[in-house]
Amino acid sequence: MALEYEKQLATHETGIPGLVVVDLSVHGDNRGWFKENWQRAKMAGELGLPDLRWVQNNISFNVERGATRGIHAEPWNKFISIATGSVFGAWVDLRAGSPTFGRVYTCVLDSSKAIFVPRGVGNSYQALEDGTAYTYLVDAHWSLELKKTYTFVNLADPDLAIEWPIPLDQCEISEADKNHPMLEDVVPMQPKRT
Amino acid sequence: MALEYEKQLATHETGIPGLVVVDLSVHGDNRGWFKENWQRAKMAGELGLPDLRWVQNNISFNVERGATRGIHAEPWNKFISIATGSVFGAWVDLRAGSPTFGRVYTCVLDSSKAIFVPRGVGNSYQALEDGTAYTYLVDAHWSLELKKTYTFVNLADPDLAIEWPIPLDQCEISEADKNHPMLEDVVPMQPKRT
Numbered sequence A, B: 001m002a003l004e005y006e007k008q009l010a011t012h013e014t015g016i017p018g019l020v021v022v023d024l025s026v027h028g029d030n031r032g033w034f035k036e037n038w039q040r041a042k043m044a045g046e047l048g049l050p051d052l053r054w055v056q057n058n059i060s061f062n063v064e065r066g067a068t069r070g071i072h073a074e075p076w077n078k079f080i081s082i083a084t085g086s087v088f089g090a091w092v093d094l095r096a097g098s099p100t101f102g103r104v105y106t107c108v109l110d111s112s113k114a115i116f117v118p119r120g121v122g123n124s125y126q127a128l129e130d131g132t133a134y135t136y137l138v139d140a141h142w143s144l145e146l147k148k149t150y151t152f153v154n155l156a157d158p159d160l161a162i163e164w165p166i167p168l169d170q171c172e173i174s175e176a177d178k179n180h181p182m183l184e185d186v187v188p189m190q191p192k193r194t
């Protein structure tokens, strides 16, 4: 997929409140390219994204096109972007009481496009290229213990009707991800206790 | 290059005070792998790295094996790691008054090995694989203006005698990086004014 260079840094609404797509500026040259993947003053300042303190930076690497992960809503915020390759991403509002509960947003992310995913919005993606590296920042520490507090929903739920570019039965998927409940059986994520 | 999985998170000294190599734990599975590239509680807590607030996350992508960048000492700290591919890295102490001024440390970084580079230590790398994606966190905002305050030294300086795996005359290098001074002409980086 051809990468678009020198886009103006900008945000786009998605129809799910708080879920925001971000155009990144990628600078190409003789060596390859360079980008500011997160820049606090510009993104939390000018663009108006939440000014969070990121405590983890995670990378997931997908050997083959088709690897699919999700759908996971976790009790923290994420800023997701692509180091190399591209993904088809799908997000589902799983927040208790949200007027857009169950709404789905999908788009393709490559190195020039990132997304801010608020706490309680389910996250998933399918790698569109071999060797896709997916990187994200989160504002709370993960632990195996906390997994009990996630809200999961099934990638294949017909009510969500996500049009995965590569049929799921041809994709590498973890055993855990094959067994998540359908939307109608999901326990929505409650707002953060304060 | 074969990636080593499930290493124990650990630090290693380098002979340059404050420059610390970090073994990362990379978890492999049927889809590819997952790693915590930065984890504040573990790295700034247990491992004793400085507990900085990262304000930028940058990625540089190298199309071809051999692309070489550096040597740049900047007025901020960096935590550097590899999303995919591998690099030969070289670091030079350029801090005014440092007892190890001019000392060089080199090693290979792949996705399972990161490095903490303190303010004033010159940073450089050569991509060892096509499609190498290099990612880093910094604790201050970059601007073109600030470039005047960097300390640069030449990749090819015979006094540094860095043994680049791929001879520099066969490598993609930026015009700026071809023209940095030799160590003897460098203006060392002064400590931060407080």
Ligand SMILES: Cc1cn([C@H]2C[C@H](O)[C@@H](COP(=O)(O)OP(=O)(O)O[C@H]3O[C@H](CO)[C@@H](O)[C@H](O)[C@H]3O)O2)c(=O)[nH]c1=O
Binding pocket: A056, A058, A060, A069, A070, A072, A074, A123, A124, A134, A142, A143, A174, B027, B034, B035, B036
């Ligand atoms: C999320 C996370 C996982 N792990 C470990 C646990 C496992 O050994 C391995 C992979 O974890 P899994 O839960 O299978 O990862 P995966 O299905 O890719 O899902 C994770 O990564 C996804 C993106 O790849 C995120 O959207 C999910 O929210 C996140 O949970 O990494 C960590 O060590 N730290 C973490 O933060």
Ligand SMILES: Cc1cn([C@H]2C[C@H](O)[C@@H](COP(=O)(O)OP(=O)(O)O[C@H]3O[C@H](CO)[C@@H](O)[C@H](O)[C@H]3O)O2)c(=O)[nH]c1=O
Binding pocket: A027, A034, A035, A036, B056, B058, B060, B069, B070, B072, B074, B123, B124, B134, B142, B143, B174
């Ligand atoms: C460092 C930096 C650069 N840029 C822009 C300026 C240029 O249009 C483009 C590439 O900048 P250059 O200065 O050529 O980047 P490069 O030679 O790779 O050096 C940078 O990246 C290196 C790693 O790739 C770092 O070790 C250097 O400290 C850093 O300066 O990115 C940004 O927009 N933000 C930044 O933070």
